[in-house]
Amino acid sequence: MFAARRSVNLFQKRAFSASASNASKVAVLGAAGGIGQPLSLLLKLNPRVSNLALYDIRGGPGVAADLSHINTHSVVKGYNPDASGLRDCLEGSEIILIPAGVPRKPGMTRDDLFNTNASIVRDLAKAAAEAAPKAHVLVIANPVNSTVPIVSEVYKARNVYDPKRLFGVTTLDVVRASRFISEVQGTNPSGEAVPVVGGHSGVTIVPLLSQSNHSSIAGQARDALVNRIQFGGDEVVKAKDGAGSATLSMAMAGARFAESLLRAAQGEKGVIEPTFVDSPLYKDQGIDFFASKVELGPNGVEQIHPVGQVNEYEQGLLDACLADLKKNIQKGVDFVKANP
Numbered sequence: 001m002f003a004a005r006r007s008v009n010l011f012q013k014r015a016f017s018a019s020a021s022n023a024s025k026v027a028v029l030g031a032a033g034g035i036g037q038p039l040s041l042l043l044k045l046n047p048r049v050s051n052l053a054l055y056d057i058r059g060g061p062g063v064a065a066d067l068s069h070i071n072t073h074s075v076v077k078g079y080n081p082d083a084s085g086l087r088d089c090l091e092g093s094e095i096i097l098i099p100a101g102v103p104r105k106p107g108m109t110r111d112d113l114f115n116t117n118a119s120i121v122r123d124l125a126k127a128a129a130e131a132a133p134k135a136h137v138l139v140i141a142n143p144v145n146s147t148v149p150i151v152s153e154v155y156k157a158r159n160v161y162d163p164k165r166l167f168g169v170t171t172l173d174v175v176r177a178s179r180f181i182s183e184v185q186g187t188n189p190s191g192e193a194v195p196v197v198g199g200h201s202g203v204t205i206v207p208l209l210s211q212s213n214h215s216s217i218a219g220q221a222r223d224a225l226v227n228r229i230q231f232g233g234d235e236v237v238k239a240k241d242g243a244g245s246a247t248l249s250m251a252m253a254g255a256r257f258a259e260s261l262l263r264a265a266q267g268e269k270g271v272i273e274p275t276f277v278d279s280p281l282y283k284d285q286g287i288d289f290f291a292s293k294v295e296l297g298p299n300g301v302e303q304i305h306p307v308g309q310v311n312e313y314e315q316g317l318l319d320a321c322l323a324d325l326k327k328n329i330q331k332g333v334d335f336v337k338a339n340p
């Protein structure tokens, strides 16, 4: 009892010192949605967040009023798309998370969302480039392989592009990978780390089991596990049966990534997350964005880790990934060029 009380007190002290010296405004665009609501809840519980700004085309102020009753120190405010709602939401933000956009229904690919989500992300990026050009932008809206290049093109057109501050959120892929491998191996998922590189859709999701604790998994067991990690999103889409895709696990993954960025911004060294960023790794093949482990720092990307040693099977996965990724990225770039 005494020990429990003591650890709560220590947590509160740490929480206070982090917030006292570091005011961090975090904005969520699409905050009233399936991801937006639980993500905003987790951010409200994060002592590193001082201001939480919640925007949606409908429902932002309602979600904000609800969360604002939670007795953590951050101030929560909701915004509607009236005259200056989006701008006010964005101004002063250190981190902008974008889960705004439609989710998949059974039978759809993430690319099938492009026609709707491309313009949503483009317009939000335009507003962010104007109101908070130095914020870290975390793109959750699918298809991530294309929406991240859309944001970069919008920022480039306004001469405010900083490749170190733009992130496609691929955290859910490693969250799933560690969970799925733990189920197969009967281990604790928190002790499992499976690097996942490439992009965020189907075959562009490349798990590197040879770099995990279970490098000897082979044959059908390996194929089944790789397939489950690559198509884990489909499992949820199917189970929700028309009511959307992963929201709760995604909220956890998005909150974890935001927390990692805040830890790095507040001076912690060696914070590493997988993320889809402007990357030198395959630029020689015309592929400007790639997900791999990235060390985060106060200015965003500190160091992009290479893919590392892969086996022949994984090289095959990578080859398939790169072919698709190139097309997905180009589609985003072309969209902004044709629809600035």
Ligand SMILES: NC(=O)c1ccc[n+]([C@@H]2O[C@H](COP(=O)([O-])OP(=O)(O)OC[C@H]3O[C@@H](n4cnc5c(N)ncnc54)[C@H](O)[C@@H]3O)[C@@H](O)[C@H]2O)c1
Pocket: 029, 030, 031, 032, 033, 034, 035, 036, 055, 056, 057, 058, 099, 100, 101, 102, 103, 104, 113, 117, 120, 124, 139, 140, 141, 142, 143, 144, 169, 170, 171, 172, 173, 200, 244, 245, 246, 247, 250
């Ligand atoms: N990166 C990932 O790993 C990952 C994981 C899960 C889902 N997603 C994607 O996240 C997106 C959102 O999923 P969801 O389940 O939360 O969908 P949802 O439909 O439940 O919520 C989307 C929200 O966005 C809002 N919105 C729409 N247009 C907007 C605009 N112009 N400005 C602000 N808000 C706007 C809607 O009002 C809604 O509240 C989808 O594209 C989905 O595919 C990505």
Ligand SMILES: O=C(O)C[C@H](O)C(=O)O
Pocket: 103, 104, 110, 142, 172, 232, 233, 234, 236, 237, 245, 246
């Ligand atoms: O599968 C989806 O469409 C949503 C998301 O990208 C996921 O991986 O769960």
